[in-house]
Amino acid sequence: MSMSQDPLPTARSTMPYDPRRDYRPRTGVLGAVGRSALSNLRGLAELLATLGNAVASISTPGGSARRTAHAVTLTQILFTGVQAVTLVSIIGMLIGATIVIQTSLMVPGADGELLGKILVAVVLRELSPLITAIIVAGRSGTAIATELGNMKVSHEVQALSSLGIDTPRFIVLPRVVASVVSVVVLMVYFSVVAVLSAAVIGQSVLGPSPVELRAGIGRALLPHDLVLFLFKGIGLGTILGWFACHYGLKVQSSPTEVPRQASAAVVKTLLGCVVYDTALTVLFYWFGGPPLR
């Protein structure tokens, strides 16, 4: 039987490495287009499966397995969240100061009311989630994808499977949960640092006291903001952990694949985060936010 005639089954595999991906029957241009579309669909299905399997693994029996996964989650929170505090502090401080300086240039003599509105609309609703996500993607997204890629190359993931340890539960879920917790907490922290920085710089450049600024922020904030903030934090954190794990685990056997997949992880994470953030912002103003003027 010749190679091109060998039938390959269509059944999906549950294993991270599937040799059937390598199968490429020879066809024309239409075939190539169709194959590319199918490949993209398969890629999307695999991406969704990575998250789906991780979520489904929550219900897997075994208290000791759960405790082991919790320990991994705590380690990941330390790495993704706690170790990013310094960087988030510096960037938050500089962003707060920049907003005040820009405001003072465009609206000289802006009061606490206006500055509060600007900080809520720009920092709390937009920059805090997005910049936190970018920092975490740059710091931890690449690290997670690289770590998992190297684990694939050195057979660590296969070894875990042979020992009866589930990859979705032991590897993916802890990283996604840690990413969500870290992003939400870092977003709050970023917002606090940026507002404090704006208050200090604002008083010296524009004049409104921190008390006036606090009152301005209080009036600009809506109950919906809390919902938006949480949805952004949870969604962006999920995208970060999920994409980093997915692309890391896509590495098959060659070390040269690791940087390629790490790069794909960051690029696609950033794209995913911006699309998600924009979609939520549009929905927020559409359904419940203050009118755009």
Added chain:
Amino acid sequence: MIPGLELESASFRYGELWVLRETSLTLQRGSNLVVTGDNGVGKSTFLYVCAGLVPTSTGRVLLDGQVPNQLRPSDLFRHGVRRGFIFHSGGLLSNSSALNNVILPLKYHAETLGLDEAQIDSRARELLSDVRVSQNDFHALPAHLSSGVRRRVSLARALAIQPNFLFFDDPDANLDRATRALVYDMIERFRDDHDVTLLLTSTSRELLDRLQVPVRELAHGHLLEKT
């Protein structure tokens, strides 16, 4: 006789290279087999396929009647299929110490294995001592251990789960005489254990002579009888 490992018309290929072509094989529980063959024929991949770590292209693999690719690894473990796998290289978690590498499966399956915290720790230490890993190396990362010690830690970790299948890829490659003797002793223990199905790949004449177990040669995707 109870079948341990079964290949049912299993095929696997990397691009143009066939590792297995429609191969059927049954190893009874507790039996042993060494697979030999030239470099690059896919002996390691054959072992991954048999252990269910890589899915077949066609056909299927059964371990104690269970299809490994259709179950979660933890479910397979709970169903009593315990696969000890010692890789030719790698396999140890690079960010965990030797001790933690052995502790991990014990902790993860503590309920199934019926172990508490104290028992897990003492069992892991005992296993490492059994394979003659020095106490000084217990807390070292795999990267800081020699290849011989890494191989012994892998062996200790595989033993930790009380395997009923032992897959050993090129057991005596790059080992000094003392470590080789230790590995041979361990393999002989499993060879004589009627509850453990043992599958090895090797090209070592010394190992084949010493073990005296059935040998098959892997060539062009087929398992050939070898005397």
